[in-house]
Amino acid sequence: MDYSGTTVALDGFGVEGGFDVLEAGIREAAADGVKLRVFGPRGQIDLGGLDGVTLIDTSESISNEDDPVSSVRSRPDASIVRAVADAAAGDSQGVVSLGSTGAAMAAATFGLKRSRGVKRPALAAQVPAPGKAVLFLDVGANLDVRAQHLVQFAWLGMAFSSAVLGVDRPKVGLLSVGEEAGKGREAVVEANGILSRSPEIDFIGNVEGGDIPASTADVVVTDGFTGNVVIKTMEGTAKAVGNAISGAARKNPISAIGGLMMKSALGGLRKDLHPDTTGGAILLGLRKVAVVGHGSSGPEGVANAIRVAARAAAVDSSGRTEEMLHRVGANRGAIDSGRDS
């Protein structure tokens, strides 16, 4: 991947492992050629000798405990607000934060322009599934949605999956309570109808809860309430199953040895499920992409979040998204009046 000419604004606060982890991640991303503008405390971050990386001294930050909306509005000097302003001013082409998702979402929504034609930006997560990651949206930006919003999420997800994640003709599914087109909430049934009549999109119809970890689709679309609950349910269930396995292994010495023997083999699984590999949540539908990695990320997770934003900027993800939305907008009249082209 050629990132030349791509600059990413990075919120320098929020990594739970501390500034050492952040620095290591920055070094990894910079080695790939990503240019960075880092908003963090000069005394604690040392980026000496890194080509294309600038530190802009910033001492204020917004934490997970702060109310996102009011904090973003009242604290223009906070690192995430400055990073967003940097991208808005054109000094960078994407924003990355490892801090509060709520604060990053609020700052980006207020500070960055929406792509032409986008009604509601959506938050997407990459869910680890066998052999690939499933792009799942919305996971929390829009709690009450109408059919037209679900349709836009499908377009936003498809555009990002193909332009940034490199999936050729992504298969898009709509989350519902049954595979049949008539199953689901009113808004979901209506969205299914519209998507079924959109020849530009590889719509595979409704998918169910169990289809997300089974990676039936490349992109799965839902409202932000259901999406948020589902993604936390997946994390909680994986954790509960993992705990039950550890508990079972501790119960008797024979199985404890068995557990130890399996440990190395399970390393691969753990890597699949670890936040480091997924690159975090991505706010789609804005002129610049905003990525929020997990605060628990290691260096690799920090670097991956930066890479996702850099790739989005390098391939002009939002330009391509606008173009796709424009195309479907032009077709809307034909679709609604029942004609095929």
Added chain:
Amino acid sequence: MDYSGTTVALDGFGVEGGFDVLEAGIREAAADGVKLRVFGPRGQIDLGGLDGVTLIDTSESISNEDDPVSSVRSRPDASIVRAVADAAAGDSQGVVSLGSTGAAMAAATFGLKRSRGVKRPALAAQVPAPGKAVLFLDVGANLDVRAQHLVQFAWLGMAFSSAVLGVDRPKVGLLSVGEEAGKGREAVVEANGILSRSPEIDFIGNVEGGDIPASTADVVVTDGFTGNVVIKTMEGTAKAVGNAISGAARKNPISAIGGLMMKSALGGLRKDLHPDTTGGAILLGLRKVAVVGHGSSGPEGVANAIRVAARAAAVDSSGRTEEMLHRVGANRGAIDSGRDS
């Protein structure tokens, strides 16, 4: 548990393992003193010598492939329709099916009276969690709901958990996207407000997706769309994690031995997650309880589904539910006008 005087109507079709499995389950339940009226084919089910068990010869059934609503309406001789009619006529006090959930739900909703004060019956599932089962509703009966429906689900779940499952003062949580009372869809925020002002209910506030498998609450309430998606997501995630572990164990001989050694210890976990132990989905809010077990159930699963229905009938679950709803109804005026008692 004393089931004397309690008769359950059983749909004799739908067990994937065949009539032998059904028979074995019937024998287990009958040994506990449950009386049964079984609607199945005389030539294939042999219940000779079982006290209190009557076979009513029935050759027609509704399968998972049939459309539930139209099949139930057009086929009065189908086993599930006859079993429901039996309970409606007072010849039995509860209905159990191991067949199509949709057909059982449709037959019960059409054929059984709603409890006084209940607007919408809800489908509840028992989710296996560490040390207990969490009662989770609605998992598919009501896709679009208002705040008042969520509040009723809380009351239905609480009544069933305390009266039938024997939980002393069950802790009730409301599923949302954050713990704070103001987080969530409009209907959820409104329901949180009403439940917070209901002193008769042990409301612990909003819970998140990850809290269900962590068994933070005894009863978790949501709309039928989110609930259905969540329960299928949990099943799918547990399966994906299990598959990943088996895959890891197969990868190299050392970890394969480890996997074998862990197998007996994991037996307990498998039992926790197996449908046999949860007793199936329960339709709440009707004058007679209707229970739908998994078609994949073994004898123990069949017996448990029967036991849940018998226990509900023996303790007059719907009478207690009506009483609770009547109490909250009487308080509604006081709550709405801001007074505390």
